[in-house]
Amino acid sequence: xxxxxxxxxxxxxxxxxLVLGGGLMVVADQNLFHxxxxxxxxxxxxAGLFVMLSAPFLAAVQVLVYMGAIVILIIFAxxxxxxMMGQREALNDRWxxxxxxxxxxxxxxxxxxxxxxxxxxLAGATGNVTGDTILKLGNSLVDTGQYALPFELASLLLTxxxxxxxxxAREEA
Amino acid sequence: xxxxxxxxxxSKDVATGVALLLGVIAVSxxxxxxxxxxxxxxxxxAGRVQDRLGPNRTGPFGLFQxxxxxxxxxxxxxxxxxxxxxxxxxFAPLLSVVAVILIWAVVPFSKEWIGADVNxxxxxxxxxGSLGTLSILLAGWGSNNKYALLGAFRVIAALISYxxxxxxxxxxxxxxxxxxxxxxxxxxxxxxxxxIVPVTAVMFFTSSLAEIGRSPFDLIEAESEIVAxxxxxxxxxxxxxxxxxxxxxxxxxxxxxxxxxxxxWRGIGASVAGAGGDALGFVWLFIKSVGLYLLVMxxxxxxxxxxxxxxxxxxxxxLVPLSLVNxxxxxxxxxxFQPDYAGQFQIAANATGLGALLYQFFGVNIVAELPxxxxxxxxxxxxxxxxxxxxxxxxxxxxxxxxxxxEPATVxxxxxxxxxxxxR
Amino acid sequence: MQQxxxxxxxxxxxxxxxxxxxxxxxxxxxxxPKRPNKVxxxxxxxxxxxxxxxxxxxxxxxxxxxxxxLVFDIETVFLFPFAVAFNQVTLFAxxxxxxxxxxxxxxxxxxxxxxxxxxx
Numbered sequence: 272x273x274x275x276x277x278x279x280x281x282x283x284x285x286x287x288x289l290v291l292g293g294g295l296m297v298v299a300d301q302n303l304f305h306x307x308x309x310x311x312x313x314x315x316x317x318a319g320l321f322v323m324l325s326a327p328f329l330a331a332v333q334v335l336v337y338m339g340a341i342v343i344l345i346i347f348a349x350x351x352x353x354x355m356m357g358q359r360e361a362l363n364d365r366w367x368x369x370x371x372x373x374x375x376x377x378x379x380x381x382x383x384x385x386x387x388x389x390x391x392x393l394a395g396a397t398g399n400v401t402g403d404t405i406l407k408l409g410n411s412l413v414d415t416g417q418y419a420l421p422f423e424l425a426s427l428l429l430t431x432x433x434x435x436x437x438x439x440a441r442e443e444a
Numbered sequence: 445x446x447x448x449x450x451x452x453x454x455s456k457d458v459a460t461g462v463a464l465l466l467g468v469i470a471v472s473x474x475x476x477x478x479x480x481x482x483x484x485x486x487x488x489x490a491g492r493v494q495d496r497l498g499p500n501r502t503g504p505f506g507l508f509q510x511x512x513x514x515x516x517x518x519x520x521x522x523x524x525x526x527x528x529x530x531x532x533x534x535f536a537p538l539l540s541v542v543a544v545i546l547i548w549a550v551v552p553f554s555k556e557w558i559g560a561d562v563n564x565x566x567x568x569x570x571x572x573g574s575l576g577t578l579s580i581l582l583a584g585w586g587s588n589n590k591y592a593l594l595g596a597f598r599v600i601a602a603l604i605s606y607x608x609x610x611x612x613x614x615x616x617x618x619x620x621x622x623x624x625x626x627x628x629x630x631x632x633x634x635x636x637x638x639x640i641v642p643v644t645a646v647m648f649f650t651s652s653l654a655e656i657g658r659s660p661f662d663l664i665e666a667e668s669e670i671v672a673x674x675x676x677x678x679x680x681x682x683x684x685x686x687x688x689x690x691x692x693x694x695x696x697x698x699x700x701x702x703x704x705x706x707x708x709w710r711g712i713g714a715s716v717a718g719a720g721g722d723a724l725g726f727v728w729l730f731i732k733s734v735g736l737y738l739l740v741m742x743x744x745x746x747x748x749x750x751x752x753x754x755x756x757x758x759x760x761x762x763l764v765p766l767s768l769v770n771x772x773x774x775x776x777x778x779x780x781f782q783p784d785y786a787g788q789f790q791i792a793a794n795a796t797g798l799g800a801l802l803y804q805f806f807g808v809n810i811v812a813e814l815p816x817x818x819x820x821x822x823x824x825x826x827x828x829x830x831x832x833x834x835x836x837x838x839x840x841x842x843x844x845x846x847x848x849x850x851e852p853a854t855v856x857x858x859x860x861x862x863x864x865x866x867x868r
Numbered sequence: 869m870q871q872x873x874x875x876x877x878x879x880x881x882x883x884x885x886x887x888x889x890x891x892x893x894x895x896x897x898x899x900x901p902k903r904p905n906k907v908x909x910x911x912x913x914x915x916x917x918x919x920x921x922x923x924x925x926x927x928x929x930x931x932x933x934x935x936x937x938l939v940f941d942i943e944t945v946f947l948f949p950f951a952v953a954f955n956q957v958t959l960f961a962x963x964x965x966x967x968x969x970x971x972x973x974x975x976x977x978x979x980x981x982x983x984x985x986x987x988x
Contacts, residue, residue: 278876282879304585308532308582311578322875327562327563327564327568327875328564328567328948328949330564331564331567331568331570331571332567332571332945334571334572334574334575335567335570335571335574335941335945336938336941336942336945338571338574338575338578339571339574339575339577339578339604339607339941340574340604340934340937340938340941340942341938342578343577343578343581343600343604343934344931344934344935344938346581347597347926347930347931347934348931350597350926350930351926351927351928351930351931403563403952405563405564405624405948405949405952405953406949406952406953406956407953408949408953409948409949409950409951409952409953409954409957410953410956410957412946412949412950412953413950413953413957413961413964413965414961415960419961419964422946422964422968423964423967423968423971425946425968426943426946426967426968426969426971426972427971429939429942429943429971429972429975430939430971430972430974430975432939433935433936433939433975433978433979434975434978436935437932437935437978437979437982437984440928440931440932440935440984441982441983441984460873464873464876464877464880465880467877468877468880468881468884468885469884471881472881472884472885472888473888476888514892517892517896518892518895518896518899518900519896519899519900519901520896520900521900521901521902521903522896522900523904523909524909525909525910525911526909526910526911527911534893537889537893538886538889538890538893540889541888541889542882542885542886542888542889545885545888546878546881546882546885549877549878549881550878559877559878559881560873560874560875560877560878560881561874562874562875562878566948567948587911588911589911597926597930600930601929601930601933601934604933604934604937605933605937607937607941608937608940608941608944611940611941611944612940612944615944615947615948615951618948618951618952618954619951619954622951622952622953622954622955623952624948624951624952677911680896680900681892681893681895681896681900682893684892685889685892685893688889689889752987753986753987756933756985756987757985757987760936760976760979760980760985761980761985764940764976765973765976768969768972768973768976771947771969772965772966772969772970775954775962775965775966776962776966778954779954779957779959779962780959782955
């Protein structure tokens with residue numbers, strides 16, 4: 272189906288632009304609140320890319336958890352720190368260093384990816400997933416042979432994170 | 445539809461595209477047409493509840509009231525306050541409407557009529573619903589007004605809190621149906637889930653009521669405390685958009701409750717293949733949704749507003765623990781009494797006499813699900829009784845405490861033990 | 869890509885549905901009178917002049933709610949695949965679920981005792 276390919280291509284370009292543009296504006300915008308909003312644009316693009324990768328579950332989670340919860344948490348955190356509000360000047364004047372570092376990291380990653388594209392390590396990582404992926408995910412999460420322990424540990428981790436955060440926040444109050 | 449276009453000599457891709465486009469327009473405009481009629485219904489209903497007539501001058505029975513309002517809003521100057529964050533200020537009302545309309549993309553209107561039957565349908569509508577929260581945040585921020593910002597933050601704290609019991613109660617139909625697709629959940633409801641897990645249905649409905657920000661949870665407006673909350677600076681059509689979004693959201697949660705717990709489009713004759721059955725299914729869903737919507741309106745017009753701290757306590761200290769307990773209970777019982785469809789089909793094939801009649805009358809699926817349904821219903825009723833008893837007890841204690849506080853003289857010898865709870 | 873048409877539908881839907889709120893707002897922009905003046909544009913705070921910036925500092929309580937919400941949100945994300953696979957898993961797996969929920973119940977009880985859930 273050539274048309275689906277065209278649609279996919281257009282969708283991919285648009286979503287990638289959202290991710291890249293959003294990400295760039297997060298660091299470039301000097302209003303912290305606007306930065307958080309640009310993060311939304313970026314995350315939305317990522318959700319769209321997940322859909323294109325046949326992972327609609329992850330896409331929904333991306334919107335629900337990242338856009339619906341984490342960004343709100345970030346905005347609440349911004350509102351807590353009054354001094355940061357409405358600040359218009361640059362917070363960090365060492366951005367050239369960061370730029371160089373980011374560029375190097377990007378080059379390194381792409382270099383490794385190009386090198387590794389033929390390596391046997393990635394042989395099992397590509398290929399089509401068939402069947403209901405959510406069903407498989409659910410089964411493997413509680414299968415003692417697979418991810419049952421990490422599943423429980425995740426709960427433990429969440430509990431620990433919440434207790435830790437409450438302890439820190441309560442000290443201030 | 446696609447087949448028909450292809451048979452007319454269209455290419456398959458174009459036919460698919462056109463069909464999708466028409467579907468989008470059909471689904472999205474249905475919601476908006478309903479807004480126009482529904483607002484009239486709402487005002488008329490509110491009038492009756494409050495012992496007045498409601499709109500009755502514009503057209504027969506005041507039917508054109510909404511159009512008159514629309515005309516007013518269109519010609520009204522909308523004011524952008526000084527120092528507002530312009531783009532965010534203008535974008536927020538659009539997002540609030542879009543976040544609601546997007547939900548309609550996955551609503552199964554009948555056996556065949558559904559926008560997009562995605563396999564994460566339930567998560568999709570929760571996720572899209574959380575975008576609505578963001579629109580309130582944007583409105584509050586963009587207005588450059590303390591009331592608006594305060595209102596928005598208060599509302600968001602409440603909305604995200606109520607999302608927890610809502611998502612936890614959505615899990616229950618998913619567990620029972622074994623799928624997240626909206627259509628799949630409707631198909632699996634041989635017995636309506638409201639008869640199997642009534643506690644869950646009530647919790648979903650309650651937390652959804654909080655999500656749409658209507659009375660008794662209308663802190664989103666709370667005109668007596670924070671003037672009008674997040675939309676204080678909005679006027680004209682932009683305010684109208686917030687209003688339409690709230691209204692459409694209220695109807696949408698009725699539809700979602702009907703789908704998740706009241707069998708969706710299921711009803712007499714709705715399973716028949718073809719357009720007739722589909723139309724019937726649509727009518728059934730509509731009847732159920734309007735019925736639930738009448739309930740929403742009745743609650744709105746009769747129950748007073750809850751205080752914000754009570755609202756948060758209701759969520760975190762009652763609904764969330766209750767939904768966790770409920771989840772554990774349903775999971776265990778649904779596993780123990782898991783329906784054995786294949787086995788029952790075999791028995792049904794070999795059954796004779798009264799047994800065969802039973803299978804004939806109920807259908808094999810329902811017979812297979814009966815043990816689970818009965819077990820869950822009994823457990824739910826027990827849970828209901830226990831929770832009511834506990835709540836009643838707490839209410840008595842709380843009332844005593846309040847009385848002590850108001851009239852300390854009368855308490856001196858009586859309730860010294862019921863001092864404010866220690867250890868906070 | 870699985871369910872291609874479904875997601876294309878949602879994509880088109882997302883692109884088109886902005887029209888519905890945007891059209892009335894734009895129409896209103898064309899039809900409405902525009903006579904702004906200084907007093908009209910002022911921030912409305914019940915007639916009193918605004919003091920200081922509107923973007924004020926908020927208390928920590930909001931953050932606590934958002935935090936507890938986030939933890940529960942992530943938890944349910946784990947539970948959804950489990951719920952989908954419910955008909956295929958064993959009774960033992962259900963007890964894994966119970967342990968999972970009870971651990972979070974501990975977190976809730978802790979937050980409750982520490983007063984993180986109080987609106988004060």
